[in-house]
Amino acid sequence: VTHFVPYDSPLDKEASARATTVYLVDRRIDMLPGLLGTNLCSLKSGVERFAFSVIWEMTPDANVKSVRFCKSVIASKASLTYDQAQSRLDDPDAQDAISASLKRLNALARILKQRRIDAGALTLASPEVRFSLDTETQNPVDVELKEMKAANSMVEEFMLLANIYVAERLYSCFPDNAVLRRHPAPPADNFVALNHALVGLGQPVLDPSSSRALAD
Numbered sequence: 405v406t407h408f409v410p411y412d413s414p415l416d417k418e419a420s421a422r423a424t425t426v427y428l429v430d431r432r433i434d435m436l437p438g439l440l441g442t443n444l445c446s447l448k449s450g451v452e453r454f455a456f457s458v459i460w461e462m463t464p465d466a467n468v469k470s471v472r473f474c475k476s477v478i479a480s481k482a483s484l485t486y487d488q489a490q491s492r493l494d495d496p497d498a499q500d501a502i503s504a505s506l507k508r509l510n511a512l513a514r515i516l517k518q519r520r521i522d523a524g525a526l527t528l529a530s531p532e533v534r535f536s537l538d539t540e541t542q543n544p545v546d547v548e549l550k551e552m553k554a555a556n557s558m559v560e561e562f563m564l565l566a567n568i569y570v571a572e573r574l575y576s577c578f579p580d581n582a583v584l585r586r587h588p589a590p591p592a593d594n595f596v597a598l599n600h601a602l603v604g605l606g607q608p609v610l611d612p613s614s615s616r617a618l619a620d
Contacts (some may be wrong), residue, residue, distance in 0.1 A: 422434075430535070430542060449481070452478070453479075456474070458470065458569055459472050460569075462512060464547030465515060466512045475569075487555075493507060510554055510555075510558045516564075517557060531552035532549070571597045
């Protein structure tokens, strides 16, 4: 993105003021112009794109043997929606190169996710809500909850892995400037009323002493 958005340029200042892309019921307000966000800075099938990559060498049981950070050229083999990727994962007869790659990635992602959970990761993901709108009035007429499938989780795991290794690299190179976002344990007082209600229902109380305890 920084190739197209010079530092402190008007476009950079506008994107900084917006901070993120905002999704509304019937539209989205982009942080960057569509030409960049959905075209020049996005991976497209069969099109070469300059990128900055985190490349891992991993064992079959998802242990990272080495990692490198480099400028790269990515030539995407296929642009798939989550549903399209999921259908390939679910189809035992899909053995083409792309489907086989997805299945290998998914196997690694499942191991990575279980390892995070075993280490005490707390999952608080809220389901994504989609609205169907009346074409004339634009009023919502139906609501649908987006199901979190293996394809979604697979992408999430490798995004998290990239974040982890980039954070470690930043800290090792710029220890005085690296910023850590830390979520402190919630105050025990926040759970008093809930635990009181659980006791009244004959249910075990929640232990908020750590993310692991709360997840369990």
